[in-house]
Amino acid sequence: MALFDLPLDELREYRSASTEPEDFDAFWSKTLQEARTHDLDARFEPVDTGLSTVQVFDVTFAGFGGHPVKGWLVLPAGADGPLPLVVEFIGYGGGRGLPHEHLLWASTGRAHFVMDTRGQGSAWGAGGGTADPVGGAPAYPGFMTRGMDAPENYYYRRVFTDAVRAVEAARAHPLTDPARTVAVGSSQGGGITIAVGGLVPDLAGIAPDVPFLCDFPRAATLTDRHPYREIGLYLKTHRGRTDEALRTLSYFDSVHFAARGRAPALFSAALEDQTCPPSTVFAAFNAWSHEDKTIEVYEFNDHEGGGPFQEAAKLRWMRSYI
Numbered sequence: 001m002a003l004f005d006l007p008l009d010e011l012r013e014y015r016s017a018s019t020e021p022e023d024f025d026a027f028w029s030k031t032l033q034e035a036r037t038h039d040l041d042a043r044f045e046p047v048d049t050g051l052s053t054v055q056v057f058d059v060t061f062a063g064f065g066g067h068p069v070k071g072w073l074v075l076p077a078g079a080d081g082p083l084p085l086v087v088e089f090i091g092y093g094g095g096r097g098l099p100h101e102h103l104l105w106a107s108t109g110r111a112h113f114v115m116d117t118r119g120q121g122s123a124w125g126a127g128g129g130t131a132d133p134v135g136g137a138p139a140y141p142g143f144m145t146r147g148m149d150a151p152e153n154y155y156y157r158r159v160f161t162d163a164v165r166a167v168e169a170a171r172a173h174p175l176t177d178p179a180r181t182v183a184v185g186s187s188q189g190g191g192i193t194i195a196v197g198g199l200v201p202d203l204a205g206i207a208p209d210v211p212f213l214c215d216f217p218r219a220a221t222l223t224d225r226h227p228y229r230e231i232g233l234y235l236k237t238h239r240g241r242t243d244e245a246l247r248t249l250s251y252f253d254s255v256h257f258a259a260r261g262r263a264p265a266l267f268s269a270a271l272e273d274q275t276c277p278p279s280t281v282f283a284a285f286n287a288w289s290h291e292d293k294t295i296e297v298y299e300f301n302d303h304e305g306g307g308p309f310q311e312a313a314k315l316r317w318m319r320s321y322i
Helices: 024-035 155-172 188-199 216-222 229-237 242-250 254-258 278-287 308-318
Strands: 043-047 054-062 068-076 083-089 111-115 176-186 205-209 265-270 293-298
Touching: 024 155, 054 155, 068 155, 083 155, 083 188, 111 155, 155 176, 155 188, 176 188, 188 205, 188 254, 205 308, 216 229, 216 242, 216 278, 229 242, 254 278, 265 278, 265 308, 278 293, 293 308
Parallel strands: 083 111, 083 176, 176 205, 205 265, 265 293
Antiparallel strands: 043 054, 054 068, 068 111
């Protein structure tokens, strides 16, 4: 697929038309306050993985509604002091997988926490182990339209809350340093990362790659590739509910979380990306409110983005922050 979105010079100036709800901050403050009425109950169980350079913990903590959420904590073997912490969120349909899939950040001497995504983990990779016990209104198969009848019911309300609680759980381990915490993720994980960057005020940085969940009004009409296409297919059946759907989605649009970003940021975008079109990524990047921000652009790549080249960029970037 050749370039299909705005030219790069226009992308650098592009701003989303997504309308921020007047009660956006109140909605999220109430949501997190309710979540924190449940004991975090972060439990770290050592796992024998056969790996000699890292130590791994099977983590369970209380997320949205007090529901149990799984994760991995991977530490350099023999670590004996508070370590810089990388909290990672996973792409759409994937789960936390197996510990040996997560060796990069521990290899740099950092702690690495990987959050499982509730209800997902059955589309690719080595799977997940976190259920989503909440039902919802009729939805198109997938996750994008679950509970889209109201912001209080929407699936990503639970996921974003889980993600904030994941940061809290990771910081609760005695070998992690809360003051040196960076959030990272690709695609869906990138969108979650931006949300966390807007909801957790004291991160040392965020690094979202080709992020999903950005600029819903444009994404839903620009690309016909899933997962965004789930929105259009839902509305194809539920005629006349477009305004209702866009209102719900506005509470979860990473553009609005970006406007509250208080940490340095490294984004990435791919100009041939039909899954997360570059204009939607730039919408979040341009809205990111912290002045220390940069974006890596991969001109001839689709949703794979920079791949290992972007990992190398993050390795260089992260040295300045944790």
